Amino acid sequence: QSALTQPASVSGSPGQSITISCTGTSSDVGTYNLVSWYQQHPGKAPKLMIYEVSKRPSGVSNRFSGSKSDYTASLTISGLQAEDEADYYCCSYAGSATLVFGGGTKLTVL
């Protein structure tokens, strides 16, 4: 149950697009389409942004999208806004009914 690998930080200017990667192994991301993404503002509980690799829950902006290729899942945020500045975490099913999160990525909107 090793954590998925995410970049520690990414940044972008308002209006730009950014992509956060989430790299796993054949035991998790590479085998299962059960990757989810969460946004967490300081002092707040996480919020679900993407589930099952690319599906958006109702109420989540279509500026957020997800994809997966081989062992790497990605979260793309288009049209960056100031309120997107937060920590982002990926999570994947890892077999044997367990789940594993990524280490988190701090998004800075310049």
Next chain:
Amino acid sequence: EVQLVESGGGLVQPGGSLRLSCAASGFTFSSYWMHWVRQVPGKGLVWVSRIKRDGGWESYADSVKGRFTISRDNAKNTLYLQMNSLRAEDTAVYYCARELNVIVGTNTDAFDIWGQGTVVTVSS
């Protein structure tokens, strides 16, 4: 309003025990898988445990297996986490989370509702 409210956190000595509770409201609790996730302040999220709708099946992260027990009381709309043999590395904010339910009988392994968290500190 759909809501999860955790309680039971606090300061406990190494080797001690603590039971966390998570009160659910605003939805049919018995229809959802439930999970516990923890987070050391300033660090990342870590999945801890999950339990089936009827409480008849559960799973754990290796780091807590044999020490923590998840359970639920659907009549009381409450989720529990019994934590025994606590260690300093168990110090964290503990969140309960509801698993997104899209198709009955299948798991999304995604969490659509989270509580506000309860703080557990293991220290002498």
